[in-house]
Every structure is written in C-alpha cells, then in structure tokens.
Amino acid sequence: MTPVWTVVALPVALGVLTLLAASGNAVLGAAASGAPAPLRHWDDPLRAAARALVQQRRRTFAADRLLSRVGVVTLPVAALLAAVVLPLGTRAVADWSVGVVWFNAMEVATWAAVWLTGWGPNSAYALVGGYRYLAQGLAYELPHMFALITVALGAGSLNVTRVADAQDGLWFGVWMPVAFAVYLVSALAMAFWGPLAHPVADDVASGAAVELDGPDRLVFAVGRYALLVVAAAAAVPFFLGGGAGPWLPAPVWTLVKTLVVLGALLWAGHRLPVLRMDRFLEFAWIVLIPASLLQMLVVALVVLD
Amino acid sequence: MGLTAYAAGRPSALLVGVPGAAAVRLAAEAEVRRLGWASASSPASASVLVVCGDPGPSLAAAIDAAWNGVPSPRADVRLSSPGTVRAALADVPATLADLPGQRASAVTGSWRPPAAAEPEHGHGHHMTGAVHGLAMAERADDRDGLKLDVLHLPFGPVLPYWPDGLQIRMAVQGDVVQSAEAAFLDPSGPDFWDEPGARRRAAAHLDALARLLGVAGWRAQAERARLLRDAALDGTPAATLLPRATRFARRVARSRTLRWMTDGLGVHARLLARLDATTTALAHLDDPEPLPPEPDVLGVLPSLLAGRDLAAARLIVAALDPRP
Amino acid sequence: MQVAAFWALAVTAVASGVAVFRVDSMARATFALLASFLCVGGLLLLLDLHYLGALVVLMMIMEMLVMAVFMVMYMMNPAGLMPMTMIHNGRWALGISVAVFAALAAGIVLTPWPPRRGAPPDDPTYALGEAIMGPKMLVMMGIGLAILATMIGSVVLSTDRGRYDREDPR
Numbered sequence: 001m002t003p004v005w006t007v008v009a010l011p012v013a014l015g016v017l018t019l020l021a022a023s024g025n026a027v028l029g030a031a032a033s034g035a036p037a038p039l040r041h042w043d044d045p046l047r048a049a050a051r052a053l054v055q056q057r058r059r060t061f062a063a064d065r066l067l068s069r070v071g072v073v074t075l076p077v078a079a080l081l082a083a084v085v086l087p088l089g090t091r092a093v094a095d096w097s098v099g100v101v102w103f104n105a106m107e108v109a110t111w112a113a114v115w116l117t118g119w120g121p122n123s124a125y126a127l128v129g130g131y132r133y134l135a136q137g138l139a140y141e142l143p144h145m146f147a148l149i150t151v152a153l154g155a156g157s158l159n160v161t162r163v164a165d166a167q168d169g170l171w172f173g174v175w176m177p178v179a180f181a182v183y184l185v186s187a188l189a190m191a192f193w194g195p196l197a198h199p200v201a202d203d204v205a206s207g208a209a210v211e212l213d214g215p216d217r218l219v220f221a222v223g224r225y226a227l228l229v230v231a232a233a234a235a236v237p238f239f240l241g242g243g244a245g246p247w248l249p250a251p252v253w254t255l256v257k258t259l260v261v262l263g264a265l266l267w268a269g270h271r272l273p274v275l276r277m278d279r280f281l282e283f284a285w286i287v288l289i290p291a292s293l294l295q296m297l298v299v300a301l302v303v304l305d
Numbered sequence: 306m307g308l309t310a311y312a313a314g315r316p317s318a319l320l321v322g323v324p325g326a327a328a329v330r331l332a333a334e335a336e337v338r339r340l341g342w343a344s345a346s347s348p349a350s351a352s353v354l355v356v357c358g359d360p361g362p363s364l365a366a367a368i369d370a371a372w373n374g375v376p377s378p379r380a381d382v383r384l385s386s387p388g389t390v391r392a393a394l395a396d397v398p399a400t401l402a403d404l405p406g407q408r409a410s411a412v413t414g415s416w417r418p419p420a421a422a423e424p425e426h427g428h429g430h431h432m433t434g435a436v437h438g439l440a441m442a443e444r445a446d447d448r449d450g451l452k453l454d455v456l457h458l459p460f461g462p463v464l465p466y467w468p469d470g471l472q473i474r475m476a477v478q479g480d481v482v483q484s485a486e487a488a489f490l491d492p493s494g495p496d497f498w499d500e501p502g503a504r505r506r507a508a509a510h511l512d513a514l515a516r517l518l519g520v521a522g523w524r525a526q527a528e529r530a531r532l533l534r535d536a537a538l539d540g541t542p543a544a545t546l547l548p549r550a551t552r553f554a555r556r557v558a559r560s561r562t563l564r565w566m567t568d569g570l571g572v573h574a575r576l577l578a579r580l581d582a583t584t585t586a587l588a589h590l591d592d593p594e595p596l597p598p599e600p601d602v603l604g605v606l607p608s609l610l611a612g613r614d615l616a617a618a619r620l621i622v623a624a625l626d627p628r629p
Numbered sequence: 630m631q632v633a634a635f636w637a638l639a640v641t642a643v644a645s646g647v648a649v650f651r652v653d654s655m656a657r658a659t660f661a662l663l664a665s666f667l668c669v670g671g672l673l674l675l676l677d678l679h680y681l682g683a684l685v686v687l688m689m690i691m692e693m694l695v696m697a698v699f700m701v702m703y704m705m706n707p708a709g710l711m712p713m714t715m716i717h718n719g720r721w722a723l724g725i726s727v728a729v730f731a732a733l734a735a736g737i738v739l740t741p742w743p744p745r746r747g748a749p750p751d752d753p754t755y756a757l758g759e760a761i762m763g764p765k766m767l768v769m770m771g772i773g774l775a776i777l778a779t780m781i782g783s784v785v786l787s788t789d790r791g792r793y794d795r796e797d798p799r
Contacts, residue, residue, distance in 0.1 A: 029524070029525065030341075032525035033524060033525040033526075033527075033528030033529060034525075034528060034529050034532050035338060035341070035528065036338070036339065036341075037341070040341055041341060044315065044343060046311075047311060047312050047314065047315050048312075048317070048343065050308040050309075050311045050312035051312035051316070051317065051352060053308055053312075054308050054309045054312060054378065055352075055376045055377070055378070056376045056377040056378075057376065058349060058374060058375075058376045060374075064654065064656065064657070066657075067656055067657065067660065070660070096679060097679055097680075097752070097754060098679045098680045098683050098754060101679075101680060101683040101684060101687065102679075102683045104683075104687055105683045105684075105686040105687035105690070108687050108690045108691055109686075109690055111690060111691065111694045112660070112663070112690055112693070112694060115694055115697055116656075116660070119656055119697075124456060124458050124477075125347075128480050128615055131479070131480060131698070132480075134694055134695075134697060134698050137691075137694065138695075141691070158680070158754065195522075195562065197522065198522070198616070201522050201616075202346050202465045202466060202519055202520065202522060202524070203466070203520045203522070203615070203616055203619040203620075204615060204616075204619075205346045205347040205464055205465060206346040206347055206350065209350070210346075210347045210349060210350075211347070211349050212349060212350070213349040213350070213376045214376060217349075217350065270524075270525045271525075272523070272560075272562050273518070273521040273522045273523035273526075273560065273562055273563050273566060274521065274522025274523070274566075275562070275566060276566050276616045276617070277616070278614060278616075278617075279565060279566060
C-alpha cells in the first residue's frame, strides 16, 4: 500500500528541486559567463515567472493553439508521472512491478510534448526546433533503453525499488560504468539540456520555445527543469544504490545523491557547446549503441554466471 | 511590491544592431550586463526591444514586425548614440511597471499578421497559406529526387548572435538550405570597425568570435569574448589584457566538442585563425594598422550555404561574419 | 471504479479513432490516433497487464512521432495551415472498411472460444517473457533481425550520401 506521505512529498520535493535547479542554473550561468555579482541572479527564474504571469498573450497567425497547449502542458505532467515510480528513500508513490518501463514511457512522452510545442505556433524556427528533438530522440533513445535494460538485467527486476535494493554493497554505477555514462548523456538529452539543447538552441532563436509567451513559457520552462530533476533523481535508484548509505536515513541520502547528479548536469550545461544533431546522431548510433550493447553483454554474462 | 514591478526590475532585453552603429550596441550590451538583465533570443521572450542605432527604412520595417511580437508589458528603447544608453535603459523598469500606460499601448499594439503582398521579414514566421489569403509553400525538386515543399525563410535582421543588419533569405526543404540570397538592410556610413588601431582590430575579432560561439551554443564563452572585447576598447593595459585573451583563446581552441561540431565546414579553421589574429593584435597594441578589409564574403555566402542544414548554415555565416 | 475506467477509456479510444477522420490537419489526425492508442494502453493496464500497457504507451508515442518526421518532410507548413481531408477514395474506402469490420465482428461472434483453463499467472510479465523467449524464441529473433536488416538496408540503398553534404572525409 502506498504511504500517504509520499503522495504529498513527491510533488513538493519535485517543485522545490525544480526551483532550486532553475535558481542554481541562473547563478552558474552568470558565473560561467563572467557576469558581475553572479549571486544576485538567484531570483532570475522567479522574475521570469512573474513576467510570464503578468504578460499579455500574443498569438502567431494561423496557429494550432490546441496542439501547442497540449504539448506545453505534457512536459511537466510527464515529468511528474515519471517521478511516481522513483523511491523517495525506500518507498515510491507507485511501487509498480514494471516501474523501469513506465519511467521510460513517460520520458518518451516529452518527444510528443516538444514536437507539438514546435509545430503548434506555425513558425518555422519553432518547427525546426521540434524536428531537432525528434532527431535527438532517435539518437539517444536506443542507447538509453539499453542502459535501462542493463540495469534491470543486473537487478533481475523491472521494479525500481528492487533495482535500488539489488545494489547492496556495489553500486551499478561502479560496475556498469558504460551504462551509467550513457544514462547521464540521455538524461541531458531528455531534458534537452546543455550540450543537448539543440532543439531550443540560440541559432534558431530558441527553437521549439521561440513563440512561447506568458503562462505557456512558464509551464514549458518548469516542465524542462522538472524533467532535468527527474532524470537526475532516477540516476539514484538506477546507478547509485538508492537511499543506501551510512548514518543518514534513506530519504536524506536520496536527496543528497540527487543534488550531486543534478549539480553535475547543470554544470555540464555551461561547460560545453551545443551538439549538432546530424553529428550527435552519428555518434549515438556508431559509438553509444554498440558500447551499451557490449555493456549489456558483460552484465548478462556476470548475471548468468 | 506587485508582480509587475518585480518582473520589471530585471526585464528581458532583445538587442537589435544597426549596420555601422556597433558602438551603440557595444554600450547597450555592457549596460544590460551591468544591470543583470536577461538577454532574450526572440521577440516573444523579450520585454524590452533595444534598437542600437538609427535604422534605415527597410531595417525599421523589420524591427516593427519584431516589436509586434513582443508581449506587453513591454518597452521600446531607441538609442542613437552610446552616451544615451545608460539613461535610456534606466527608465525601462518604470515604463514596464506603469500599468495604465501599458494597458493603453497593449490595446493599440495588437497583433496584425502581415499581408500577403508584404515581403516576409523579421524573425521567421512563415505566415503563408492560400487558405488565409496568403501564398502557400511551393514545391520544388529535392536533392534526393523527391518533390518536396520548399519554404522561403528570412534569417535576420532580428536574431541573436547575428551580424548587424544582415538578412539572408533562404529557401529550405525540411531543414536543408536549397538556395540563399544575402544582403545588408540599409548599410550606411563608415563602419565602426574600420577605424585604425590594434585595439579596434582585436575587438572586431572578439565581437565576431562572440557571435560564432553564441551560434555554437556556448553562451558562457560568447559572453567572455564580449567582456574581453569591451576591455580591449576600454584601454585596459596590455599586461592584464593579453594573459586573459590568451587564456580565453586556449580554452576555446582546445575544446574538442567545438572542433567536432565545427570542422568539415571550414568553420573551425576560421575560428582558430580569428583567435590567433586576436592575440596577435593584442600583443602589438602600438600597431596602428586598421582591420584589413574582408574579402567579399557576402558574394560567396549563398554558394557555401546551399546543401547545408540550418545549424551548419548559421555556423558558416558566423564564421565568415560578413560586414557591410 | 474499474468498470467506470474501462468505459471512459473505451469510449475515448473510439471517439478519438473517429476524430482521426474528422479533423482537417495531418498533425491533429496523428495525435488523435495516438490518443486512441494511449487509451488502449490504459485498457491493458486495467487488465493488470502492466508490462504490455506501459510498452504500448512507449511504442505508440515513438511510432507516431516518427510519423511526424515524414509529415514535416512532405509538408513544410506547420500548424496544419492547409486544411486537408483525411479521407481519400471515399466510396471504395467505405466499402472496404465495412466489409473488414463485418468480417472481424463475425469472427469474434462465430469463433468457438476454448473454455478457460487455469488461472491468470501471478506475474504476467514473467509469463510473457517465458513465452517469447522460450518456445517462440527462434521466431522472435528471426523477426527482429529481419526488421532491423530491412530498415538499415532500405536507408543505405535509398541514399548514398545521407541527408546533408559533408566535406570532412570521415
């Protein structure tokens, strides 16, 4: 039975971490670009949110508002639904037997979200951005799935809590380093973040998001940060032993590990230029897929033995 | 403090450069950085439109189209000289927080789609379609022997990390450029970068590098290039300037990801050459030579863009960095 | 509760299936179809077939979005700017679909369904894995390889240089 506290704790934790990620990113970005007094930028996301809330709504000509609205709203909803299978310490809101597959399915819903956001406004840059996300999806999704399957194989279960428990003593991140690395790349890709932000890159004036204003822009931005948080949080049960750790209770360890992964993802966002999709696609299919398959083979041999 | 005033305290600025008036844009960029404002990448994400210079008629029309896409509360700042920048931008938060004034302008400034006969300009809406009394996308032969829709897409002049006043009209199929025409809108007067001096020359290269790095999606280093550019023009002594520039150049040149994304297009070689030219100019600050005139890159640009996808095309434009 | 969920999903699935042919834009038709499939995925989840349900959600989203790639390729007018009918060859299509529906419905009614033996397995996911990877393994592997080879082969044969020009000799 699902403990009631998790149902309350999950959205609260996701909301707080999302705000923290946005705020931390504003400071990191200012510091990385040598801006004066980077710390004063901590409330940039709040000001952007205020701006979005008081803004007049503009619409482009002959837009498909229904589809773009559906796309924008799907983003945070997918992030929340993906998070329900992640254990907050030891208990998940939904302790489903196929949690790993569910997480994967919800994260694929962002394909639809970003593409619809790009298609809806009837703007060429937005469409190109949405189109790029599909190419990105085709690039990262297979290696990502193989990484998740490898984890499930190592644990002998598709249940996320059992995956976390199976790493008693030795984290999957340690003995499946290739799968972990592939997962981190795909975490950036699913939140179209940092080097994998090609769908919303500056060369097409922020791509899929180019026409978003008012509450739409806010919901899209919240969804994107929430996805980044969920991607970071999922690395904890998959690769970093879940809530296991000395002295502190499991929820605290989960939080600490999540923050470390999240910080690393945010930091990577300012360290690297954006990857162009034609080149990344090639890399993903020629390097990442064979590498993740080999990793799976190794894990399968160890498990069978 | 209400939400409107809170948001107005640090607005999001979209800067539009005017050919020849780089001095104004440089001053505006520095002021926006000092105030800690966000930099917008499209009209929809902006709350302030900052026009840096006095645009000619066709550039002004493009700017008006972009202004139409800026949602209220919004402010429109027209700057004609670097000296007016600070005072003009200081007024912006008050304008944005002035609700009665904003309501009045929001009603008058409602969104009107451009008519069919009007040339497409501004920032890339493709607003066509026989259905709405406008022309549809045409069909043309694709390079793979298919007949596919072709879309005429104007790039610039209101676009982040884009040369001031440049407009390139591209015919695209999917995201592949089929053909392109490049022109500067209302080029006028002597260029800011044509003045002699090694500082001016180094700053011109750094300005171009900032655009290239921005297009490559590396905002942090693009900002660093701008900081160095401003320092070079400020008269910062060479003893402090040169080590900073060398560090920056080494960092950018060493990035393997950047090399991976830009080689094979001729872009990476140009990037390295520019980095080199920058540090050389800063090492010889007493050299009075002006920036050598660029060869006619505008003329060769269309042939270089054909067959590229949009991301590569933008990198090529930024690497060549045409000047009027 | 379960009955209400079943009817809600079933009605939505059929309604969005109908919508596929009533809307006038390719994008809306695609996503109406996706909504219909997602409802079917929900029905599978309702049957406690968790793995199959999640898989249907996952695969259908990916499939429909791959369709969107072709949509952009063939029609560069975003937002369904050009209203277009989703029905072609109306009279024949109607005849064929009525005939197919009648045949399938007759099949359901006339088939002598075997009486139920045994109980549902404790873990349907495990049972499914056993079935696919046990007696049917050779077939499944064969189909998988054939599909992959077809995809790669058709792409390689259709273009020798890829979508974009490249100067680099890699």
